[in-house]
Amino acid sequence: MKKKWAFNKLSSVISPWRVFSAGLLMLWAASATANPILSPDKESISLAPVQESVDTWWITDAPLDPAAPPAQANPGSCPEAFPGLSWKQENDPRENPGTTIAIDKSNPVVWYCRTFRYEGDPAGAYALEMGPIDDRDITYLNGKEIGRTGQWDSQLAQAYDRVRVYTFDHDSLRSGSNVLLVKVQGYSVDLKWGLYVDRTRIGDARHILSTFYAYNFLATAFLIAYFTVASYFLFLFLRRQKERENLAFAVFGYLLVIYQFFRTQLKYDVLDDFLLWKRIEYVVLFLLVPSFYYFIRSYFRLPKKKWVMILDRAMLIPGTAALVFIGIVLFTDDAALWSHVNVQYNQVLLCWPAYVGGAIGLLIYQLIKKDRDAYFMIGGVVVLLAAALVDSLSNVGTLNLPRMAGYAFAFFILGLGLILANRFVRVNEQVEELNATLEKKVEQRTSELQETLQEVRTLKVQQDGDYFLTSLLIHPLASVHVDSPLVHVESFARQKKKFQFKHRQSEIGGDINIAYAIELRGKRYIAFLNADAMGKSIQGAGGAIVIGTVFKSLVTRTQIDEAAQAKSPERWLKDCFKELQDVFCSFDGSMLISAVIGLLEEDSGFLLLLNAEHPWTVLYRNAEASFLEEEMMLRKLGVDGFDSGFHLRKYQLEPGDVLIMGSDGRDDLMLPGKGEAETDSFNEDHLLFLQHVRNGKGALEGIVESIEKSGRLTDDLSLLRVGFMEDPPVDVVGVSAKRKESKAQDLIQKAERELEEDPDRAHRFALRAVEEFPASDEILFRASRVTKKASKKSRSGLKQARDLAERVRIRSPHFLSNLNHLARLAFILGDLPASEKHVKKVLEQDPENEKARKLMAHLRERKESA
Numbered sequence: 001m002k003k004k005w006a007f008n009k010l011s012s013v014i015s016p017w018r019v020f021s022a023g024l025l026m027l028w029a030a031s032a033t034a035n036p037i038l039s040p041d042k043e044s045i046s047l048a049p050v051q052e053s054v055d056t057w058w059i060t061d062a063p064l065d066p067a068a069p070p071a072q073a074n075p076g077s078c079p080e081a082f083p084g085l086s087w088k089q090e091n092d093p094r095e096n097p098g099t100t101i102a103i104d105k106s107n108p109v110v111w112y113c114r115t116f117r118y119e120g121d122p123a124g125a126y127a128l129e130m131g132p133i134d135d136r137d138i139t140y141l142n143g144k145e146i147g148r149t150g151q152w153d154s155q156l157a158q159a160y161d162r163v164r165v166y167t168f169d170h171d172s173l174r175s176g177s178n179v180l181l182v183k184v185q186g187y188s189v190d191l192k193w194g195l196y197v198d199r200t201r202i203g204d205a206r207h208i209l210s211t212f213y214a215y216n217f218l219a220t221a222f223l224i225a226y227f228t229v230a231s232y233f234l235f236l237f238l239r240r241q242k243e244r245e246n247l248a249f250a251v252f253g254y255l256l257v258i259y260q261f262f263r264t265q266l267k268y269d270v271l272d273d274f275l276l277w278k279r280i281e282y283v284v285l286f287l288l289v290p291s292f293y294y295f296i297r298s299y300f301r302l303p304k305k306k307w308v309m310i311l312d313r314a315m316l317i318p319g320t321a322a323l324v325f326i327g328i329v330l331f332t333d334d335a336a337l338w339s340h341v342n343v344q345y346n347q348v349l350l351c352w353p354a355y356v357g358g359a360i361g362l363l364i365y366q367l368i369k370k371d372r373d374a375y376f377m378i379g380g381v382v383v384l385l386a387a388a389l390v391d392s393l394s395n396v397g398t399l400n401l402p403r404m405a406g407y408a409f410a411f412f413i414l415g416l417g418l419i420l421a422n423r424f425v426r427v428n429e430q431v432e433e434l435n436a437t438l439e440k441k442v443e444q445r446t447s448e449l450q451e452t453l454q455e456v457r458t459l460k461v462q463q464d465g466d467y468f469l470t471s472l473l474i475h476p477l478a479s480v481h482v483d484s485p486l487v488h489v490e491s492f493a494r495q496k497k498k499f500q501f502k503h504r505q506s507e508i509g510g511d512i513n514i515a516y517a518i519e520l521r522g523k524r525y526i527a528f529l530n531a532d533a534m535g536k537s538i539q540g541a542g543g544a545i546v547i548g549t550v551f552k553s554l555v556t557r558t559q560i561d562e563a564a565q566a567k568s569p570e571r572w573l574k575d576c577f578k579e580l581q582d583v584f585c586s587f588d589g590s591m592l593i594s595a596v597i598g599l600l601e602e603d604s605g606f607l608l609l610l611n612a613e614h615p616w617t618v619l620y621r622n623a624e625a626s627f628l629e630e631e632m633m634l635r636k637l638g639v640d641g642f643d644s645g646f647h648l649r650k651y652q653l654e655p656g657d658v659l660i661m662g663s664d665g666r667d668d669l670m671l672p673g674k675g676e677a678e679t680d681s682f683n684e685d686h687l688l689f690l691q692h693v694r695n696g697k698g699a700l701e702g703i704v705e706s707i708e709k710s711g712r713l714t715d716d717l718s719l720l721r722v723g724f725m726e727d728p729p730v731d732v733v734g735v736s737a738k739r740k741e742s743k744a745q746d747l748i749q750k751a752e753r754e755l756e757e758d759p760d761r762a763h764r765f766a767l768r769a770v771e772e773f774p775a776s777d778e779i780l781f782r783a784s785r786v787t788k789k790a791s792k793k794s795r796s797g798l799k800q801a802r803d804l805a806e807r808v809r810i811r812s813p814h815f816l817s818n819l820n821h822l823a824r825l826a827f828i829l830g831d832l833p834a835s836e837k838h839v840k841k842v843l844e845q846d847p848e849n850e851k852a853r854k855l856m857a858h859l860r861e862r863k864e865s866a
Contacts, residue, residue: 044203078113122170127208135187157335248295380412477548510540511718531595532663584638605653655725669711744773759790
């Protein structure tokens with residue numbers, strides 16, 4: 001068998017003018033002639049069926065020997081050449097001769113026969129072109145085999161869409177009558193199969209091959225144009241990725257180019273693998289219509305309504321089906337199954353009806369909305385769908401027409417060109433309108449902006465004036481008035497909000513530092529406060545003014561009122577917290593503030609501290625920094641319902657100790673990134689401030705410098721520094737503090753020993769022990785018990801004992817022995833509600849406490865008797 005000429009071997013014989021002329025004649029090539037006579041002066045003749053003529057194609061399924069000589073020397077038809085066989089005449093190529101002739105469905109084999117004449121002496125090379133044959137064939141001319149395609153008796157499809165072009169020498173031809181036989185074995189036996197003889201030609205090899213390739217090259221030229229258009233839309237998408245319709249159309253265009261290329265015969269010049277090309281063709285076909293739908297869907301901006309959401313979700317069903325069909329094609333080799341799935345399920349039942357209906361529905365919706373682009377697009381879509389329908393009907397054998405989708409797509413491109421032109425005209429009109437009125441609009445807009453800018457400037461001046469007046473109110477409140485040889489207090493504040501008012505630079509915020517010296521029970525204390533009001537600028541400044549005013553009022557009242565000076569430091573701090581809490585709760589949560597408030601006894605270094613959800617206090621001792629607090633004590637001032645658990649923390653400072661308190665601005669830092677690729681990050685390590693204190697060696701100036709070097713401040717920053725006895729040698733005074741504690745223990749022990757013999761002396765010893773070392777809860781508790789026993793039920797003595805026990809409760813609210821003792825004192829003094837309150841707290845912690853249970857029983861008896 002002589003093989004088909006390769007494309008690269010024909011480049012020398014297929015001249016450009018022949019390709020061009022063949023392209024003009026390709027539509028004529030399918031025409032039929034009633035007198036097929038080939039001669040040296042004719043390039044080719046058509047062997048297509050002829051209506052109502054014996055000089056046409058004949059078909060039989062009877063056994064036939066192609067090498068047997070004809071019964072007549074110059075037969076005029078196939079029945080004359082091979083008499084005695086059951087021949088059927090084919091006059092219409094749209095019939096299904098294979099199905100009507102073949103009887104054995106298990107081995108569907110038929111013979112196609114055609115006679116033609118040659119006048120003259122054959123010379124040179126000739127070629128035979130036949131249309132697609134389903135599925136394999138062996139072709140004979142005058143008993144000689146001139147070509148074959150496909151593996152005979154194979155279970156797999158071989159080449160049912162392949163156009164046969166067989167070349168042969170002039171020796172196979174003869175003057176006069178020639179007999180052409182084509183033995184065909186079908187594959188798609190339930191559909192149209194056999195020889196599609198509508199484009200069968202024979203003639204000069206160069207002419208046949210040039211027209212054959214010209215036809216395919218012309219189709220490829222269209223594909224190049226489509227590929228260029230698809231690439232243009234892909235480029236538009238890459239430039240503006242939010243316009244997804246460009247991507248959808250590019251995908252659709254590429255898929256159509258691939259599909260149409262696989263419908264040409266050039267693919268077999270690239271690689272002679274029928275199943276591979278057919279597999280890719282079906283995969284592309286399953287994706288083609290969905291990509292077209294998603295182009296329509298993404299082109300129009302649909303409203304965000306429920307029906308649009310339902311439509312998008314419903315389209316997932318045919319999309320999933322298409323993926324299943326692709327899986328069938330990829331993992332099976334049954335081309336008949338592929339065709340069945342494509343026709344019955346893809347094109348008829350599931351995918352195409354859903355996507356085509358959805359696309360048309362969207363276009364109709366846009367037409368109803370009078371979208372001008374939809375008017376232009378609908379025409380191209382209708383033509384494209386009609387061409388696709390024709391191709392589908394041709395594929396199943398209902399029609400026998402050339403593929404139309406490729407040409408219809410050109411019409412669709414024209415429709416898109418009109419849409420783009422329409423868009424360009426609209427944009428151009430808008431630009432012209434803008435240019436015509438641009439100067440006037442610029443002047444009008446400039447005037448409006450100037451007026452607005454003037455209003456903003458006026459408001460800015462008024463606002464800065466408000467800021468300035470507010471800052472004037474804060475300055476006298478945020479002050480440190482401590483003149484002590486033992487305690488040194490410093491403050492630093494830098495507010496985030498900066499402003500200028502009448503050439504005056506200032507700042508405003510919610511951070512505040514306050515420190516005053518007060519006297520309580522004859523001892524000098526340093527009352528200090530570091531607070532941070534929630535909110536920025538004026539809101540935070542308002543909170544700072546409120547807490548500064550209330551705290552200043554408390555301090556002033558203490559300085560001038562002897563009754564206030566008679567309070568214990570624990571009671572003073574509790575009353576201070578309660579008064580501040582009552583004030584801020586009156587704002588119903590719109591003004592909250594965190595704060596650290598403390599009392600430091602000037603002589604002894606005894607410290608009482610409360611922390612209302614403020615950053616923890618730092619103790620700088622012996623060049624090391626650590627936090628005093630270990631957990632949250634109280635919620636912010638202004639958060640109602642959390643004052644019932646009020647308690648204080650007590651500490652004994654040593655000479656040389658430094659307390660550093662600060663707002664959360666000390667931790668709110670934007671840390672610079674490390675390396676070129678790293679970006680700045682927000683600080684989340686609260687331990688970083690301890691390093692700043694160590695770097696600054698406990699000095700405010702050094703601490704601030706270390707903070708600013710580590711990152712950028714993002715909030716108000718305030719720091720309060722309290723140093724205790726920093727000048728004397730630390731070791732010497734430290735021994736003195738230990739001696740005071742030892743002396744206090746000796747005094748309380750003497751008080752307990754003297755209690756029976758001299759209660760008054762025991763009472764004096766107990767009070768001296770408390771004065772000597774007030775930091776010890778145990779000494780306070782034992783002094784209260786001594787005072788109770790020494791009072792001999794004197795009411796003033798009992799009250800004094802209760803005051804001592806109350807100081808212990810404020811410091812250590814879970815001290816059970818003290819709570820029992822305090823409850824007993826309240827019972828004796830007749831304060832039954834307070835006694836019951838303390839007893840309940842004991843029983844909550846220790847339900848089996850014998851003393852508490854007995855006292856509760858007495859309380860119940862007292863209530864019943866009352």
